[in-house]
Amino acid sequence: MRKIIKDQKVIEDQWVELSDEQCAETLPKGKLIVPVSAWQAHKEQLIAHAEPIGILLAPDEQPADIAEDLEHFALVAISFPKFADGRGYSSARELRTRFSYDKEIRAVGDVLRDQIYLMARCGFNAFAVREDRCINDALNAFNDFSVNYQADAVEQKPLYQYR
Amino acid sequence: MYVYSEYDQKIIEERVAQYRGQTERFLAGDLSEDEFLVLRLQNGLYVQRHAPMLRIAIPHGMFTAVQMRKMAELSRTYDKGYAHFTTRQNLQLNWPKLEQVPDILEELASVQMHAIQTSGNCIRNTTSDQYAGVAKDETVDPRPYCEIIRQWSTFHPEFALLGRKFKIAVSGSKQDRAAVQVHDVGLYLTHNSEGQLGFKVYVGGGLGRTPVVAPLVNEFVAEHDILSYLEAVLRVYNRNGRRDNKYKARIKILVRAMTPEVFAEKVNQEWAELKDGPMKLPQQEIDRVKACFQPPAYEQLDAQDSEFLEKLESDGSFKVWVNQNVADHKVNGYSIVNISLKDTSRAPGDVSAEDMEIIADLADKYSFSELRSTHTQNLVLADVKQNQLYELWQTLKTHQFATPNIGLLTDMICCPGGDFCALANAKSIPIAEQIQRRFDDLDTLHNIGELELNISGCMNACGHHHVGNIGVLGVDKKGSEFYQISIGGSSKEDAAIGKILGPSFDEDDVADVVEKIINVYVEQRTDGERFIDTCRRIGIDPFKERVYAKNN
Ligand code: SF4
Numbered sequence: 026m027r028k029i030i031k032d033q034k035v036i037e038d039q040w041v042e043l044s045d046e047q048c049a050e051t052l053p054k055g056k057l058i059v060p061v062s063a064w065q066a067h068k069e070q071l072i073a074h075a076e077p078i079g080i081l082l083a084p085d086e087q088p089a090d091i092a093e094d095l096e097h098f099a100l101v102a103i104s105f106p107k108f109a110d111g112r113g114y115s116s117a118r119e120l121r122t123r124f125s126y127d128k129e130i131r132a133v134g135d136v137l138r139d140q141i142y143l144m145a146r147c148g149f150n151a152f153a154v155r156e157d158r159c160i161n162d163a164l165n166a167f168n169d170f171s172v173n174y175q176a177d178a179v180e181q182k183p184l185y186q187y188r
Numbered sequence: 189m190y191v192y193s194e195y196d197q198k199i200i201e202e203r204v205a206q207y208r209g210q211t212e213r214f215l216a217g218d219l220s221e222d223e224f225l226v227l228r229l230q231n232g233l234y235v236q237r238h239a240p241m242l243r244i245a246i247p248h249g250m251f252t253a254v255q256m257r258k259m260a261e262l263s264r265t266y267d268k269g270y271a272h273f274t275t276r277q278n279l280q281l282n283w284p285k286l287e288q289v290p291d292i293l294e295e296l297a298s299v300q301m302h303a304i305q306t307s308g309n310c311i312r313n314t315t316s317d318q319y320a321g322v323a324k325d326e327t328v329d330p331r332p333y334c335e336i337i338r339q340w341s342t343f344h345p346e347f348a349l350l351g352r353k354f355k356i357a358v359s360g361s362k363q364d365r366a367a368v369q370v371h372d373v374g375l376y377l378t379h380n381s382e383g384q385l386g387f388k389v390y391v392g393g394g395l396g397r398t399p400v401v402a403p404l405v406n407e408f409v410a411e412h413d414i415l416s417y418l419e420a421v422l423r424v425y426n427r428n429g430r431r432d433n434k435y436k437a438r439i440k441i442l443v444r445a446m447t448p449e450v451f452a453e454k455v456n457q458e459w460a461e462l463k464d465g466p467m468k469l470p471q472q473e474i475d476r477v478k479a480c481f482q483p484p485a486y487e488q489l490d491a492q493d494s495e496f497l498e499k500l501e502s503d504g505s506f507k508v509w510v511n512q513n514v515a516d517h518k519v520n521g522y523s524i525v526n527i528s529l530k531d532t533s534r535a536p537g538d539v540s541a542e543d544m545e546i547i548a549d550l551a552d553k554y555s556f557s558e559l560r561s562t563h564t565q566n567l568v569l570a571d572v573k574q575n576q577l578y579e580l581w582q583t584l585k586t587h588q589f590a591t592p593n594i595g596l597l598t599d600m601i602c603c604p605g606g607d608f609c610a611l612a613n614a615k616s617i618p619i620a621e622q623i624q625r626r627f628d629d630l631d632t633l634h635n636i637g638e639l640e641l642n643i644s645g646c647m648n649a650c651g652h653h654h655v656g657n658i659g660v661l662g663v664d665k666k667g668s669e670f671y672q673i674s675i676g677g678s679s680k681e682d683a684a685i686g687k688i689l690g691p692s693f694d695e696d697d698v699a700d701v702v703e704k705i706i707n708v709y710v711e712q713r714t715d716g717e718r719f720i721d722t723c724r725r726i727g728i729d730p731f732k733e734r735v736y737a738k739n740n
Binding site: 084087108109110111112114115118123137139140143144146147169170171172173174175176177178181182183184185186188 | 195199203206226339340343344345349415423427461465467469473476
């Protein structure tokens with residue numbers, strides 16, 4: 026089973042990502058992550074699924090598009106087709122601070138050690154680190170800094186509120 | 189000058205360690221070229237034509253004699269003994285070794301300096317007026333706000349990987365010396381009708397392939413709300429800016445596509461949620477940062493020093509220098525002195541390690557140990573006593589720092605161009621030299637008067653050619669270097685993009701063409717009219733006719 030980082034620990038991943046086509050067929054057992062388009066097309070069937078459902082947001086899909094349905098999702102995965110595309114950071118931040126989403130937010134795709142520190146500050150708490158990279162090394166990212174200037178999804182107040 | 193708190197120091201030290209780790213992993217093959225590229229750019233390290241180039245931040249253009257000496261030392265130890273000041277008030281080393289950059293950063297951190305976010309697709313160094321805090325025409329000192337913005341933008345978790353680079357400039361005086369309106373965000377400090385302090389906010393200016401003067405998107409954002417407003421602007425940009433084409437990824441393209449009105453509306457929606465949250469700047473924090481920019485211990489002096497006045501009368505070349513390179517100070521008996529880095533002996537903005545040390549000594553002796561770098565690639569001693577000007581001038585002269593050309597034609601902005609830059613279409617430094625040689629007669633230069641001539645080696649416009657009164661752009665035509673010339677640009681409060689005269693010119697003809705343009709101006713100007721005003725009055729045609737006239 027694939028390993029991921031969750032809440033700063035390496036664990037075995039329980040979730041299965043499905044494509045649009047797979048969602049149109051009989052759903053497999055287990056915890057499922059589905060694309061927004063599939064959710065919209067097969068909502069009833071997915072709600073009826075016995076185990077938790079997660080949703081996958083592409084970089085150009087906005088949290089506002091799924092805000093109404095957030096209660097149905099035990100996980101929001103945000104994809105990074107390229108690590109240098111920073112749109113997903115805003116998505117995570119919005120989910121946490123605007124929509125008060127408090128379950129798992131997972132970074133998937135081109136997820137690398139050097140982006141994890143800031144991702145975590147934006148509200149990601151799970152990281153499907155790219156499989157060709159050492160996941161244990163990626164754990165070190167959480168210690169990159171001990172002070173931050175800004176408020177973020179985890180820390181409510183900016184540094185200047187503490188001075 | 190801002191002095192680091194323990195937090196600020198900790199952050200830059202942790203950054204050095206982080207970057208050292210990244211460099212090591214790259215050298216060990218654990219990071220690919222592409223992955224490391226993004227990381228090193230966020231830290232100001234480019235790989236140039238001949239070697240890497242490291243851009244060191246000089247926040248809001250202010251630094252100390254101690255920092256200058258450190259840079260001199262670094263340029264000797266890790267480079268070829270010289271460095272280059274850029275139009276965004278930063279300093280570049282042109283030949284450092286990639287493996288040694290972490291060591292350089294560690295040395296920089298020991299004097300409260302860094303290279304954080306000096307390149308890459310992130311929020312860059314916030315720039316400002318080189319006369320901030322001392323200018324006679326200043327309404328509010330912009331530096332504390334620049335520093336507050338610097339801290340907010342440093343490792344902002346959400347905006348580290350934007351679609352494109354993002355530059356902010358702040359000015360607090362009547363005259364705009366920071367080219368505010370050609371920035372991604374430009375801020376003018378201002379008071380509203382109730383006397384409250386805040387900012388006029390321009391968004392979506394910039395040069396490059398699509399030069400744009402920024403539209404005004406908010407008449408007034410109160411000082412306590414500036415960070416939440418900036419956060420809203422950045423979020424709208426990060427979410428909606430284009431990512432499919434790097435030439436269309438700057439915020440100016442988004443603002444134009446949405447229209448400034450719709451963009452402003454979207455920002456307001458975001459802002460409404462942030463405005464009264466924890467991002468609201470407490471007065472205490474504004475005061476804390478302001479306290480770092482308290483005026484130095486000025487002496488009580490006469491407005492006009494008698495000895496100084498005498499020298500002005502008796503020494504003509506001193507007078508010329510004072511008129512051109514010295515600006516009015518808001519405190520009686522003090523002056524602002526420009527150190528010209530634009531004489532024929534050096535490439536615009538270049539200084540040798542020896543020069544840096546000489547300048548550091550001058551700062552210690554004459555100007556409370558502080559220095560400033562300028563948007564036009566010169567240096568400034570901001571607090572010089574009038575009665576020491578003569579002595580200072582003599583020293584500056586012996587080191588070729590006293591060419592009385594600030595604001596004149598030979599005070600050119602010029603990018604490193606084809607001699608250094610991998611992206612260049614053409615060389616720019618030899619063009620600057622050619623023009624400098626042609627106009628080396630001081631009387632001619634002073635007769636021409638205020639004129640900004642800017643040179644870029646390619647469309648990226650690091651030399652700000654679009655907003656030069658005269659702009660020179662290197663273009664590539666079938667492997668040879670040619671130059672396109674525009675006139676009528678301005679980077680000041682009346683910002684404008686210059687108009688291209690027509691087909692480009694051969695490398696050898698640039699100085700001739702500039703001379704013809706100047707001749708038209710001199711013939712046509714009314715009494716006291718500046719070049720830019722003549723251009724605006726008579727239009728581009730008379731210039732065109734002259735430069736493209738058949739020789740006979
Ligand atoms: S304008 Fe072009 S040539 Fe000049 S420094 Fe910028 S990228 Fe290089």
